[in-house]
Each structure stands twice: as C-alpha cells, then as structure tokens.
Amino acid sequence: MAQPATGYPNRPIRLVIATPPGSTPDVGARLLAQYLTEDLKQPVIVENKPGVNGLIAVREVLKSPADGYTVLVAPSSTMAVTPHVYKKQAGQVLNDFSAVSQIYQTDMSLIVRSGEGLESVGALLDAARKSPGKLTAAYAAVGSASHVAIELFKQQAGVDIYTVPFNTSPAAALAVASGNADLLFETVASTEPVVSSGRAKRIAMTGASRFKLVPTLPTVAESGVPRFVITTWAGAFVPRGVAPDRIATLSSAIGKVLANRDMARKLHTAGLLPGDASAPSFEAFWRAEAALWEKTVAQSKALQQE
Template identity: 35%
Template sequence: MKKFKALAVVSLLMAVSAPLKASDYPSKPVRIVVGFPPGQTTDIIARKLAQRLTNTLGQSFYVENRPGVGAGLAAELVARAEPDGYTLLATSSGPMAVNRWVYNNLKYDVKRDFKPIALIGTFPLVLVTSRGSRFPTMKDLIAYAKSHPGRINYGSGGNGVTNHLVMEMFKERAGVDLTHVPYKGGVAAMTDVIAGQVDVMFEVVSIAEPLIRQGKLKALAVASDKRVSTLPDVPTVGELGYPNFRGDPWVGVVAPKGLPPPVLAKLTAAIDGTVKSPEWQKEVALLGATPSTMGHAEFSDFIQAEIVRWGDAAKRANVRAD
C-alpha cells in the first residue's frame, strides 16, 4: 500500500510539472480584464476580441471591467495573477507607457510584470471644437492663440491622460500657450466642448466621429500619420505644417510574466488571425482605428519605445496625475 501511495504521489507531481501543451489550452473560461468603464474604446475592442477568441478557441473569453487609477488597478490585478493564460489584460498606451511618468507609487512595473502578446490597433485622436466655434480651421486656432496667449482653453479626461499629453505635445510644436481644463473623464470634457464652455480638445476618433457627423462638433485635424477613413476630409496635423506629429493611443493584450510559451504561441496566433481577417479590419476601421498584426516580440520593443515617447512628453510638460 505504501509503495502504491508513493507511486501515486510521483505520478501526480509529474503531471503537475509536465510542460503545458498548446492543445491543453484553454480548458476553462478566460478572463480579459479592462481598466476602463464599459463603452470606452479599449472596452469595445476587448469585447469584440473576446467574442472572436471564443469562436476560435472553443472556450468562453469574457471581459471584466476594473476601472481606476488610469487603468492602473486592472494592470496591478493582472500583474499579480497566475501566469497560466486564464487572466489577460486588454490595455492601452496609458497604463503601459504613460502611468509610470504621472502616478506616484505604481504597484506594477510593465517590463517586470507583463508578457506582451499582441498589439491590436492604434486609435488616432482628432482635434475638435464646437460647431459654432470662432476657429474655422486649426491655423485660425493657432493664429489666435499666438496673439492671445493663455486665452484659449482645452479640455481633457484628466491630468496625465493621453489626450492631455497629446495637447501638450501640440502646444510645444505649435509654439502656443493654451490653458488646460482637466475633467474626471472624457465624456464630461466633450460635453463642455459641444456647449462651447471649453474651446478645443483632442479625442479618440471612435468617440468624436458620431458627434462630428451629427453636427455637434467640428473637426480641425487628426493627430496621425495619415487621414482617417471615417473622416476623409479632415487633414492631419502634419499636413497643416507640423510633420510627423502623432497622437495615437493604441490597444493591445498582455499577460502576467511567466506565461508558458505554448499558451503565448496559441494566443498570438489566434489574435493575429483575428486582426488579419477582413471582417475585423472592416469593423475596427469603422471606429477610426488602424488594425495591427504586431506579435509579442515586436510588441515588446514597441512598448519600450512608447514608454520613452510618452515619458518625454510628460516630463517636458511637468505632468502629474491628480
């Protein structure tokens, strides 16, 4: 009997320590944590991705929203999760590349705690003003700002968020002084831009475009390398005299560090197949996004470069979160 028990223990230990095969994953539902409220761009993309991964991999992929601290609470949760592929993070440039520069005492480190899986797409920002604004074009806005320093105000979703930093980049490139009005979320800021209480702001195309189409907002320029398909008549900031100006947040998927290579390979292949599909590209393009097929190695290098890019902007503007 003792010999039998010993053999049973050895067999159990061998099973536990056996390398995970790609065919074994997933064997139960997979949680995709999102650090933003439902309806925000990252959340929308995560839900679309979850549905396609469910269809592709034969297990339920579902979204769990954990907003707070610039999506840092969700990042911290996933950083501490078991690295088995059953807890993933759908994340963006904010928590991955910006937060370390604007928040004190972050409880996660991007390089130490995460395994990048895939970049899904980039989401350009558009510079908007109210429909009845006194600024018909971006050039008119800049001309007025130069002759009236500090008189134009701009809104953002809060100190240190992406659309705040992009406007600080814009101020530096254009050589103008604008007054920042931070809000607790982009919706509140956008509401005041529509009402004319705030002059301008940068917002993600997917959120601003319906309001532009309804005549509530006027688009002055897009902060991307090329024009956006859903706003084909709106020039880029570069076209208007400021070459290579980019303000394009992105969305990608990461996992806790230590993710087994077979699981990483399977997730990368499934996401890559999704993003390359014509259906996905058409659907995401309607959100003003540029789909991406960047895999985990390239995505890792991309995140490190983004940390430097956004860090430079935050330091030059001396930005700290509330």
C-alpha cells in the same frame, strides 16, 4: 510560477479592460472577445476596471495567477506613458507584464466646438495667440493620450491653452459639444457621437500622414505644427510568468481574429486599424514607445505626478 501550456485554454478567459465602457479600448476589446470566444472554444469574459489611467486594472491583473486566463487590455497611455507620469508605478507596468498582441492602432482627432470660428488648426492657433489662456481644452485624465496630446500641442505650437480634466473620454467630448470646453484631442471612436450630431467638428488628425480612414482631413503637422505627431494603440498583456506557449496561443488566436475581414470592417467603422498580433514584435514596439514617452514626459511638468 509558470503553468504548463497543455490543454490551454480549457476554461473561460477574462479580459480586464483598463478603461470604462464606451471608450476606444473597450470597443476594440469587446469586438475581440466576440471572435476569440468562437476561435478558442471558450467564453472570453470582458470586465472593465477603469481608474488612475489604467493602474487599477494593472493591479487587478497582477493579483491573478500567471496562467494566461487573465489578460489585461490597455491603451498606449497606460502601458507607455503612465509609467513615467506616475514614476512609482513604472516598475509595476514595465517590468511585470509581457506583451501578447497589439489589438488596434489609430491616430487621434482634434475636435472643436461647432460654430465658434475654430474651423482649422490655423484659426485655433490664431485665437490662442490673440488671447492667451482663453481657450479651454478638455482631456480625459492625467497621463491619458488626450492629456499628452494637448500638452505637446501647447509646447510645440508655443501657445497658452487652459486645460481641464474629465473622468472619461466620452465626458471630455461631451464637454466640447456642450460648450464647456473649446477643443479636445481624442480618437475617432470616442468623438464620433458628438461629431455626427453636429455639436462638434473634427478639424485635423495627429498622424505623420493623413489617416486612411478619413483622408480628407489634414494632419496637425501639415496645418502649422510640423513636429506634432501622435498615434495611439491598445494591446493585450499578461503577467510575467505566463508560459511562452500560452502567450503564443493567445497571440496566434488574436492574429487570426484581426485578419478576419468582418472584424477589420468593424474596427474601421470605429476608426481603428487592426494591430500587429505578433507577440515578439509587439513587445519590442511597446518597449520602444515607452522609451520615447519617457523623454516626452520629462519635458512637461504638467504630466509629472507623484
């Protein structure tokens, strides 16, 4: 049953993050928690519950009262892709949550091993076509953004690339840096440690146009795979039944944080752009994204799970 909004919040708020520490959603959520604590005058506690591409966190939050004190922070892969990858879970994600705010949005980057001659998307495509199945792509988990990205890339480019799952995005990036994989689609935040160390190289971004935080990098679309476009995001969600006034309070507070110049600067440093904090507009955006990915997953057997 929905709880009245009067006096909300008057005790700590729990942010349950659907990804592990150090992941891109975790970075965004922890920055958000710092500023929300100041704005709401209540502690905002961060708790990571990774696993099954976010479904462990989904179940954890749905066990909590619908009172606005337990908030799910999850990426687009969990909220828009996973419901169609794990079809039995679709209702749990799409029917049992309300959107609060988009926290950030970003394009993914394509990284490759340094010194392997894969200096451009064109060179990568040439290598893949010359030796089908020889190149190896890492990805974070079944149904993750990195998994969706490589499967779409293979489909649209018409190439055969062997794929290997890893437990987390940082682990997948490390696999490329250490020579256990040749390429990876992941966010700037997750790949920055291996790129800045020189062990991997970022060769393209996945947006429809050049990403404004790294404008010198071409897009995959302009580099030989013209229909390939992927952007990712993370948002805050609450179980259905939370009072509309409480959702509005949370959304307004997050919007205030995202408008803070210092917060925006820190997000930019992590390769992220502040999201749209309006609950109604984010709800509509999320539903549209889920409908789009339903069609995409249906076309890929590699993405379909029980």
